[in-house]
Amino acid sequence: MTILPPHFFAQSTLTVARALLGQRLVRELKGQRLSGLIMETEAYIGPHDTASHASKGRTPRTELMFGPPGRTYIYLIYGMYYMLNLVTEEENFPAAVLIRALEPLEGVETMQRQRALTPTLSQRERFTNGPGKLCRALQIDLSLNNWPVSLGQNLWLEAGQPIPDAAAASGPRIGVDYAQPADRAAPWRVWVRDNPFVSRR
DNA sequence: GCAATGATGCACT
């Protein structure tokens, strides 16, 4: 079992977004392992990407995106969902990868319980197929903000299942209609083709 | 099947 090291996240953001597909995200909760393989990510790159929070400049909230790679950037959206990002590239260049979907592997019943799903929504495909949903399922909140993910505690990544190029797809990001047209159209969302755990079924 | 909508807290003008 190999924990992804800090220099993995120091690469270009698109490289990291692609390389994260198939890697295993692990959450340790009260001694129990919850984990899943990453099936979908999105890249937010640099100070001029108007889809990125960092395009507004350095603020207390976006400061982490300007920080060193290999840490989390987590924020609350719509008053109720957390988003999990991993900071990439060198310090002072604001960039991160949003984790959008997982295939749940370990702790599936715990994830289901934390999502408090009704029976009609109890398929495994629905537990973690969206950025807000996976944070709820893995109990990821602001207490994990700015967390170094190479320590192998609380939250980390392990080498998973390599995804061949033929199985990887890319396209425009989701939920960024407020961005400039060029940024809205940039194919910076990456996912595993025909995978049932990807968001927006 | 789909589109429309309400929930809900906080960063930022």
Place this chain on the structure above:
DNA sequence: GTGCATCATTGCG
């Protein structure tokens, strides 16, 4: 006061 890197439910047909 405005606007979110979302999701589950409702109301259609």
